[in-house]
Every structure is written in C-alpha cells, then in structure tokens.
Amino acid sequence: MATDKQRAADGVSRRAVLGVAALGGLVAAPLVGRLVRLADAFASPSKAQDARILQLVLQLEYTHVAFYEQALQKASLQGELRTFAQTALGHERAHVAAIKGALGPKAGPRPSFDFGPAVRNPDEFKQAAIKLEDIAIAGYNGQATNLTAGTLAAAAKIVSVEARHASWVRTLAGEVAAPEAVDKPMTAKQVSDALREIGLKA
Amino acid sequence: MTVDGSNGFDDFLESVDRDGAIAETGALAEASLSRRRLLGLALAGAGTALISGAGEAEAASGLPASDVSILNYALVLEYLQASFYTEAERSGALTGKTAEAARVVGSVERAHVRAFRKLLGSKAVKRPLFNFQGTTEQQRPFLKTAVAFEDLAVAAYKGQAPKLKSKAVLAAAVGIHSVEARHAAWMRELFGITPAVHAFDQPASRQHVNRIVASTHFIVQRPETKARGKPKYTG
Amino acid sequence: MIGLLSTGLTARHRQDETAASAALDALPAAPAMALQVGRPEHLGSGRNLSSWTIVRAETVAHTEPAATSPIVATLATATADQTPNALTVLGTRTDAGGQLWVRVGLPVLPNGTVGWVRRRSLGAYQTVSTHLVVDRQRLLATLYRNGAPIFRAPVGVGTDSWPTPAGQFTIRSQLTRYTSPFYGPVAFGTSARSAVLTDWPGGGFVGIHGTNEPQLIPGRISHGCVRMRNSDILQLAALMPVGTPLTIR
Numbered sequence: 001m002a003t004d005k006q007r008a009a010d011g012v013s014r015r016a017v018l019g020v021a022a023l024g025g026l027v028a029a030p031l032v033g034r035l036v037r038l039a040d041a042f043a044s045p046s047k048a049q050d051a052r053i054l055q056l057v058l059q060l061e062y063t064h065v066a067f068y069e070q071a072l073q074k075a076s077l078q079g080e081l082r083t084f085a086q087t088a089l090g091h092e093r094a095h096v097a098a099i100k101g102a103l104g105p106k107a108g109p110r111p112s113f114d115f116g117p118a119v120r121n122p123d124e125f126k127q128a129a130i131k132l133e134d135i136a137i138a139g140y141n142g143q144a145t146n147l148t149a150g151t152l153a154a155a156a157k158i159v160s161v162e163a164r165h166a167s168w169v170r171t172l173a174g175e176v177a178a179p180e181a182v183d184k185p186m187t188a189k190q191v192s193d194a195l196r197e198i199g200l201k202a
Numbered sequence: 203m204t205v206d207g208s209n210g211f212d213d214f215l216e217s218v219d220r221d222g223a224i225a226e227t228g229a230l231a232e233a234s235l236s237r238r239r240l241l242g243l244a245l246a247g248a249g250t251a252l253i254s255g256a257g258e259a260e261a262a263s264g265l266p267a268s269d270v271s272i273l274n275y276a277l278v279l280e281y282l283q284a285s286f287y288t289e290a291e292r293s294g295a296l297t298g299k300t301a302e303a304a305r306v307v308g309s310v311e312r313a314h315v316r317a318f319r320k321l322l323g324s325k326a327v328k329r330p331l332f333n334f335q336g337t338t339e340q341q342r343p344f345l346k347t348a349v350a351f352e353d354l355a356v357a358a359y360k361g362q363a364p365k366l367k368s369k370a371v372l373a374a375a376v377g378i379h380s381v382e383a384r385h386a387a388w389m390r391e392l393f394g395i396t397p398a399v400h401a402f403d404q405p406a407s408r409q410h411v412n413r414i415v416a417s418t419h420f421i422v423q424r425p426e427t428k429a430r431g432k433p434k435y436t437g
Numbered sequence: 438m439i440g441l442l443s444t445g446l447t448a449r450h451r452q453d454e455t456a457a458s459a460a461l462d463a464l465p466a467a468p469a470m471a472l473q474v475g476r477p478e479h480l481g482s483g484r485n486l487s488s489w490t491i492v493r494a495e496t497v498a499h500t501e502p503a504a505t506s507p508i509v510a511t512l513a514t515a516t517a518d519q520t521p522n523a524l525t526v527l528g529t530r531t532d533a534g535g536q537l538w539v540r541v542g543l544p545v546l547p548n549g550t551v552g553w554v555r556r557r558s559l560g561a562y563q564t565v566s567t568h569l570v571v572d573r574q575r576l577l578a579t580l581y582r583n584g585a586p587i588f589r590a591p592v593g594v595g596t597d598s599w600p601t602p603a604g605q606f607t608i609r610s611q612l613t614r615y616t617s618p619f620y621g622p623v624a625f626g627t628s629a630r631s632a633v634l635t636d637w638p639g640g641g642f643v644g645i646h647g648t649n650e651p652q653l654i655p656g657r658i659s660h661g662c663v664r665m666r667n668s669d670i671l672q673l674a675a676l677m678p679v680g681t682p683l684t685i686r
Binding site: 087088090091094095098137140141144145149150152153156157158159160161162163164165166167168171176177178179180181182183184185 | 303306307310313314356359360363364365369372373374376377378379380381382383384385386387388391396397398400401402403404405
Binding site: 265288289291292293295305306308309310312313314316317318320321331332333334335336339340368369370371373374375377378422425426427428429430431432433434435436437 | 467468469470471472473474475476477478479480483486488491517518519520521523529531535537556557560561562563564599609610611612613614615616617619620624626631634637638639640641642643644646659660661662678679680
C-alpha cells in the first residue's frame with residue numbers, strides 16, 4: 001500500500017488523477033500506471049469508482065474473449081460445445097466493445113494470457129469455462145453495490161448473459177446446470193487473483 | 203381472449219417456441235385477476251404487490267418502504283415459480299432431465315420464497331392461488347412456460363435492481379438475479395432453444411411484468427368454500 | 438546502463454502493481470445480503486397429500502379420457518349449499534389429440550363413481566395434507582394430518598335402514614351461521630350420497646355435523662349423516678379444510 005509520503009513524493013495530485021473527464025462523463029483512472037490515494041477512495045458510488053470497476057470488468061471480459069478465441073483455434077471443439085464457444089465469444093466481444101466505449105481513451109490495454117491446457121482439449125476447456133463464467137458472475141455481483149444506478153443497470157444486462165453461459169457449459173459438461181440457490185459475490189481482489197490463476201498475465 | 207384484451211403472455215410464449223406451435227393456455231377465465239382487478243385489490247392481496255407503490259406505509263426490518271414494495275413484487279414472482287415447479291413435480295407428468303430440473307429449480311425457488319417471507323415478516327404478501335391450466339401437467343407446455351417465467355424473472359429483477367435503496371437488499375437481489383438467469387438457460391436448453399440469445403439481456407418494467415402475469419390468468423381468487431345456508435343433508 | 442534502466446522499469450512496474458492492488462482493495466466488499474437464502478429442500482413423498490379443485494364451468498364427466506366415451510354425469514359449478522363444486526383430483530391423462538383430462542371423484546350414485554373431465558373446466562389445484570376417516574364399526578372419526586392422527590371423536594352414523602355409505606369421498610363445503618340446533622353449530626357437506634334416500638331435497642347428500650342430541654353419540658342413529666358432539670365438530674372445523682379427502686369404512 002502506498003503511503004501518503006510516497007504519493008506526495010510522486011507529485012500526483014488528487015485533482016490530476018480525478019479531474020479528467022473521459023467520453024461519457026466518466027472519470028477514468030486505469031489501474032495500471034496511476035496512483036490512487038486510499039484516503040480519498042470513495043466508499044459510496046461515484047463515476048470515478050464506476051470507472052475503476054469497469055477497468056476490472058474489462059480485464060475480465062478480455063479474459064473471456066481470449067479464452068474462447070484460443071479454445072476455438074486449438075481445443076478441437078465439436079458440435080454443441082463449439083456452438084457454445086462461438087456464441088459466447090460473440091457475446092464477450094460485444095461486452096468488451098461496450099465497456100471500452102464507456103471508458104473511452106482511458107480504457108486499459110488488452111492483457112496477455114497463458115491458459116495452458118484449458119484451451120487445448122475439450123474437457124479442460126469445459127471446466128475452465130465454468131470457472132471463468134462463475135468468476136465473472138461473482139465479480140459483477142460483488143461490485144453491484146459499488147456502482148451508480150446507471151452503470152449497475154448496464155452491468156446487470158451483462159451478468160445475466162454470463163450466467164446463461166455458465167449454465168449452458170455446465171450442462172455440456174454433464175453437470176447440474178444451476179446447483180446453487182444464490183450466487184455469492186467475490187471482491188475485486190479475489191477476481192483479480194482468480195483471473196491471474198487461470199492465465200491472465202500482467 | 204384475455205379479459206383485458208391484452209395478448210402479452212401468448213406473444214411471449216410464441217416468441218419462445220421457435221417451431222411456431224401455438225401455446226396452450228386455458229380457454230376460460232375463472233374468476234381470474236385482470237389488470238383492473240389487480241389494481242383494485244385490497245392491500246393484503248397478492249395482486250397489489252405487482253403494482254408499484256402499493257401504499258406500504260411501514261417498513262419491514264427497518265427497510266425503506268419502496269424496497270419493501272419491490273421485495274413483495276419479487277415475492278409474488280417467486281411464489282409463482284415455486285408453486286409452478288412444485289405442482290409440476292407432484293403431477294408426475296415430467297420425465298427424464300426435465301423432471302430432474304423441476305426438482306432442483308423448484309427446491310431453489312421454494313428456498314427463495316422462504317427467504318423473502320423471513321425478511322418481510324408480517325409485511326409479506328400472502329401466497330396467491332394459481333391455476334396453471336395444464337402447464338404443470340404436460341411436459342412441453344411445462345418447458346415453454348418455465349422458459350417464459352425464468353426469462354421474465356430475470357428481466358424483472360434487472361428492472362428493479364437500480365431502484366433499490368438498501369445495499370443489503372441489492373446484494374441479495376443480484377445474487378438471486380444471476381441464479382434465475384442460470385435457470386432460464388437451463389430450461390431453454392431442455393426446451394431445445396439456445397440458452398443465451400443476446401449479448402445483453404434487457405430489463406422489464408414492473409408495469410410490463412404485471413401485464414404479462416395478468417395475461418396468463420394464472421393468479422385466481424380463492425374459491426369461497428364456506429357458506430351460511432341451512433344444511434340440506436340427510437341428517 | 439541497461440541494468441540501471443531495467444531496474445528503473447522493474448521499480449515502476451512494482452509501483453503500478455501496488456497501485457493496482459491498492460485500487461482493488463479500495464473497492465468495498467459487498468455487504469451481507471438482506472435475504473438469507475437457506476438450503477434448498479426436496480419435496481416429501483406426497484403420499485399424505487391430496488389434491489382438489491372446483492368445477493369452473495359446467496361440464497360433463499366421461500368414463501374414459503376421451504370425448505367419444507360415454508358420459509357418466511354432468512357437473513355443475515355449485516353444490517346445493519351454493520358453494521363451489523369441489524372434487525378430489527385422482528390423476529391426469531393426455532389424449533391422442535393433446536387434450537388434457539383429469540380423473541375426479543364424482544358426487545353421484547353409485548358412491549365411488551369416478552370420471553374424466555376436461556382440464557379447462559376445472560379450477561386451480563389446491564393441496565391438503567389432512568384426511569378424515571370415519572369408522573362405522575368403532576363409531577369413531579379420526580382426522581390425520583401428514584399421516585399422524587390429530588383429532589378423534591365418537592360419532593353417530595346411519596341406522597341399518599338409512600346407512601352411512603362406505604367409500605372414498607371429499608369434504609366439499611362448510612356451513613356456519615345458520616340456526617338449526619339439529620345440525621349443531623357447524624356442518625360439512627360431502628360428496629357421499631345416501632343410496633336409499635334418493636328423493637331427498639338437495640340430493641340426499643351425507644353431511645358431517647353437530648347435534649342437539651349428544652346423549653345419542655356414539656350410536657347408529659341418523660339418516661346417513663355423521664353426527665358429532667358440538668364441541669367436537671367445532672374443533673374439527675378448526676383443523677379440517679374443505680377439500681380434505683374422506684374415507685368411510
């Protein structure tokens with residue numbers, strides 16, 4: 001955690017971090033390359049906080065896109081499993097486009113990934129897809145109470161689609177499509193850690 | 203057709219069935235609750251829970267009155283789903299994977315009902331009486347109706363989430379909303395249509411959901427089985 | 438030179454990661470959910486449950502789930518008590534044309550007649566977990582709930598000339614607030630009919646009711662009805678919903 005002294009030494013003022021309005025009125029503060037003063041971190045929803053959350057969500061959606069792209073190339077997916085991956089990929093690309101549009105030029109870069117065997121054979125693919133979709137759902141749900149109403153409404157349109165993906169691929173994996181009565185949230189840190197574990201590289 | 207002339211649910215069902223087969227719903231309206239009657243019902247009736255701002259003056263558990271209203275609206279939808287799956291399971295009409303799905307999803311919807319009733323306490327609306335008009339007794343009509351209900355529930359939660367004032371309620375609502383979406387995909391897959399059509403799911407307003415539910419005529423008045431007349435039995 | 442540059446870059450990278458981590462930590466965790474969703478439970482066996490419904494539109498009952506099969510009875514929407522015509526649901530079947538038929542117990546002679554009715558003529562299904570058993574030998578009525586006895590009372594039943602019929606029936610209605618000491622404070626209508634009093638006004642239906650002659654209970658005393666002492670029938674009324682299946686042995 002950065003201390004006040006460190007931040008002061010870096011000379012990044014609060015105004016400089018928060019003053020820039022990106023397209024759509026969002027104040028973008030990319031996770032990588034900027035400092036956030038913890039004392040000024042907003043506990044209640046704000047456009048600045050929306051932007052921070054959207055950066056995380058963008059990473060999530062980039063992960064999905066890369067995962068489905070690579071699996072379609074390398075995992076020998078056939079039949080309905082292939083249809084699933086193609087459908088999901090189309091949706092995830094649309095999600096990326098929408099979030100990038102909301103963040104404007106401040107949108108974070110597409111990370112690089114190493115998914116290992118998960119994109120090289122159908123069984124590993126199915127298990128990884130289940131994990132990835134569940135991470136997305138838990139991630140979105142975990143941030144719902146941190147978002148402004150407008151961004152929450154937009155995020156809600158996405159998370160239910162991820163839930164449909166999750167159910168679909170569970171069925172394809174021969175598992176119970178929806179075993180739980182309620183989906184538990186993940187914190188932003190948990191999401192970030194989970195993405196790294198599955199193959200997101202800094 | 204329907205009492206208030208709307209065709210909402212039939213249109214909805216037709217959009218579900220890609221084969222274009224006509225959905226089967228009951229022909230006659232049995233003391234069913236049209237939109238107008240829903241608007242006129244007393245506070246304790248389930249119908250009013252579907253109408254926004256139905257005069258909930260006090261809060262349950264310290265919750266804002268508008269949140270209580272939204273929770274009761276969601277409770278009616280959960281009652282509807284729980285009763286639907288329960289009746290379908292008991293009918294014995296379902297087989298194979300559909301029967302198993304009804305068992306699992308029914309148990310979850312019943313758990314949702316219990317959770318809502320626990321939170322709302324005395325403010326919870328009563329369980330309505332449902333005439334599912336055969337959709338719990340034949341497999342294909344069951345699946346078509348289940349798809350429609352689950353998709354509707356997803357849209358309903360989505361429409362209300364941004365209006366919730368309590369963060370604790372919102373946290374619960376999103377956790378249930380995504381489960382309903384898993385259910386929707388599950389029922390679609392069983393029905394034989396794609397589990398996830400669009401990249402973005404749309405919200406539905408409370409008015410729209412109210413219209414759809416009213417058009418099904420599934421919610422009916424309880425028959426009055428008590429009377430005052432003198433018995434005419436053999437003695 | 439390169440080493441210095443790379444050290445600088447590494448330090449910058451670590452700063453960025455620290456900043457990123459800090460930003461993530463700054464996002465509050467979701468609050469506890471207001472709704473506590475408990476563990477989902479599967480339904481019980483249902484063997485103690487009975488389903489009933491009402492006649493929504495006047496209709497006919499057939500011997501088979503087929504419109505071409507003989508008609509057994511017509512079914513009105515109301516009983517002679519002016520209550521909805523409640524029937525026990527025994528099963529369903531879909532015919533070759535996709536039409537749904539429901540097997541129901543019919544309130545007609547001979548007692549125990551069943552028939553098939555179109556689903557759309559019937560109302561909402563309601564479920565009860567109660568079951569009333571009247572034992573004509575022991576002159577005893579027992580109410581079961583979920584298979585366990587929760588109420589017992591001595592009863593008066595029909596004489597040999599006007600016997601209470603045996604069979605499976607339905608409690609169809611509850612009458613209160615009438616003034617008739619003969620029937621006591623509460624009376625239940627059933628789907629059982631006297632086989633001998635076929636000209637009785639109102640159809641000769643067997644009822645379960647109170648009495649102004651409690652000293653005769655237990656006994657074989659009535660024209661077919663099941664009589665209970667008034668305190669017992671009042672207790673029964675608090676425990677037994679309309680739609681409860683009735684077994685008379």
